[in-house]
Amino acid sequence: MSGKEIYLTYEGLKKLEEELERLKGEKRKEIAERIKQALAFGDISENSEYDEAKSEQAKNEMRIAQLENMLKNAVVIDEDEVDTNSVRLGTRVKVYDMDLDEEMDYYIVGSTEADPLEQKISNDSPVGRALMGKKPGDIVTVQVPDGVVRLKVLEIYK
CATH class of the missing domain: 3.10.50.30 (Transcription elongation factor, GreA/GreB, C-terminal domain)
Structure with missing residues (x-):
């Protein structure tokens, strides 16, 4: 996503910030635990649990980057004004x-x-x-x- 301005209400800004916090915190921990469990099964060359967890990790990191970019370019609409x-x-x-x-x-x-x-x-x-x-x-x-x-x-x- 480019540096295009993203217009948000305070409510919208808060939702994006909460989603980012969740993805960086509990979601990352959850995925890391799944990867750890999948590695315990041994050979990762044919380990579908490992592949799925790594795929989910990549999607999560992509969404984190997207949210961080959106928040960096956020323009908050002040409803009072x-x-x-x-x-x-x-x-x-x-x-x-x-x-x-x-x-x-x-x-x-x-x-x-x-x-x-x-x-x-x-x-x-x-x-x-x-x-x-x-x-x-x-x-x-x-x-x-x-x-x-x-x-x-x-x-x-x-």
Whole structure:
């Protein structure tokens, strides 16, 4: 991963830090113990337990490096300083889906934190990109995998 800025809320930053701590601590110890047990079986040339543990160790170290790089490039969105005059990172936005005749709330976050099941959408997603910079009353038309949606911005809040 390059030195590209990673936008995170305080909550997202804390989750990444906790994951990194877990991977560096208990996960490393767990893998080291599995490798030690596998070595006790003797010949490692045909030892699937050893191979699996070493593979898991490599994946763990890769994720640690990825997390460290993300945290090094993290830009924390201070929700107290978020301007709610228009849709931007860190804002919550209530929209009206004109085709489905229903209201939805989205939390605009960086791509690292996006989780559609929690209504957290990335500013890089089609809907997020279309909403960025919009104000209450604005209508956007967005191409999504299921077709085209028309959304009206109703409210922007923290």
